[in-house]
Amino acid sequence: xxxxxxxxxxxxxxxxxxxxxxxxxxxxxxxxxxxxxxxxxxxxxxxxxxxxxxxxxxxxxxxxxxxxxxxxxxxxxxxxxxxxxxxxxxxxxxxxxxxxxxxxxxxxxxxxxxxxxxxxxxxxxxxxxxxxxxxxxxxxxxxxxxxxxxxxxxxxxxxxxxxxxxxxxxxxxxxxxxxxxxxxxxxxxxxxxxxxxxxxxxxxxxxxxxxxxxxxxxxxxxxxxxxx
Numbered sequence: 001x002x003x004x005x006x007x008x009x010x011x012x013x014x015x016x017x018x019x020x021x022x023x024x025x026x027x028x029x030x031x032x033x034x035x036x037x038x039x040x041x042x043x044x045x046x047x048x049x050x051x052x053x054x055x056x057x058x059x060x061x062x063x064x065x066x067x068x069x070x071x072x073x074x075x076x077x078x079x080x081x082x083x084x085x086x087x088x089x090x091x092x093x094x095x096x097x098x099x100x101x102x103x104x105x106x107x108x109x110x111x112x113x114x115x116x117x118x119x120x121x122x123x124x125x126x127x128x129x130x131x132x133x134x135x136x137x138x139x140x141x142x143x144x145x146x147x148x149x150x151x152x153x154x155x156x157x158x159x160x161x162x163x164x165x166x167x168x169x170x171x172x173x174x175x176x177x178x179x180x181x182x183x184x185x186x187x188x189x190x191x192x193x194x195x196x197x198x199x200x201x202x203x204x205x206x207x208x209x210x211x212x213x214x215x216x217x218x219x220x221x222x223x224x225x226x227x228x
Contacts, residue, residue, distance in 0.1 A: 008042070008043045008044050009042040009043070009044060009048070010048060011048035011049075011051035011052045011055070012052075013042075014038070014042055014044070014048060014049060014052035015052045015055050015056060017042075018033075018038075018052060018056060018061075019056065019059070019061060022056075022061050022062075022072055023061075023155065023158040023159055024158060025161065025162055027072050028072065028162070029072050029073065029074035029075070029162075030071055030072060030074050031071060031072040032069060032070070032071050033053060033062065033069070033070040033071065033072070034069070035049050035050065035053070035069070035070075038052075053070045056070075057070070060073065061073055075163075080160065080163050081207050081208075083156060083159065083160055084160060084203060084204075084206050084207030085204070085207045086156065087153065087156045087157060087160065087203055087207075088199075088200045088201075088202075088203035088204045088207060089200065090149060090152060090153040090156065091137065091140070091141070091153055091199050091200070091202075091203050092196040092197070092199045092200030092203070093144070093149060093196065094140050094141050094143070094144040094146070094149055094150070094153060094199070095140055095144075095183055095186070095187060095195040095196050095198070095199035096192045096193070096195055096196035097143075097144035097145065097146060097149070097192075098140055098143040098144050098187045098195060099186060099187045099189075099190050099191060099192040099195045099196075100190070100192065101143060101144060101145045102140075102143035102144075102187055103143070104188075106139060106142075106143045107143075107184060107187060107188050109139055110136050110139045110140065110143075110180075110184055111181075111184055113132050113133075113135050113136035113139065114132075114136060114177060114180040114181060114184065116128070116132035116135075117129050117132045117133055117136065117173070117176065117177055117180065118177050120132055120173075121170070121173040121174055121176075121177065124170065126165070126168055126173075129168070129173050130161075130164070130165055130168060133176065134157075134161070136180060137157065138154065140183075140187075140199070141153045141154060143187075164206065167206065172205075175205075176202070179198060179201075179202045180202075182194075182198045183195055183198045183199050183202065186198055
């Protein structure tokens with residue numbers, strides 16, 4: 001959702017726009033949220049901006065400190081690991097449901113994404129690999145035919161995308177290709193338990209890379225200016 005020039009936004013609309021900006025990396029961790037700048041951006045008084053910031057804080061996306069104002073929350077290593085563990089369960093369930101519900105055409109589309117992953121990995125194209133990998137996972141989330149599950153998994157996946165990018169390395173790209181194929185083969189065969197187990201283990205590998213995640217947190221880019 002994007003604001004329209006000259007149009008006043010409600011606090012709910014401000015929440016949706018800022019949440020989208022945070023989840024998609026347009027407002028990276030550590031970015032300061034200036035109330036007046038945001039009020040100017042959305043053509044409103046500071047009151048709905050404060051309400052939006054309070055809701056974002058309640059949703060654990062923004063941190064508010066006395067005398068320091070609001071900033072986009074930087075996750076701790078423990079929080080990142082915990083979120084990856086939850087994502088593993090959500091994506092594992094999605095894969096299990098795909099074994100019942102995903103169409104042959106969707107499975108072939110996912111396999112095409114894995115071939116794109118392979119091509120990107122062969123060329124050390126990290127950005128291309130991550131884009132194809134994200135689309136593969138999105139296809140599995142949609143193939144589960146559970147809107148709530150897909151929405152929650154996608155939201156959590158977006159929140160973790162920056163950290164996933166920071167810890168992706170060549171060996172992980174190569175190993176992901178085989179795991180993807182095992183997941184898709186299990187889905188194609190209708191083997192719910194195998195699909196769920198393979199997907200859960202796939203995401204758990206990232207959650208278990210505690211040292212890598214700590215380093216990623218230390219190297220993650222932070223904003224150098226206030227955002228409004």
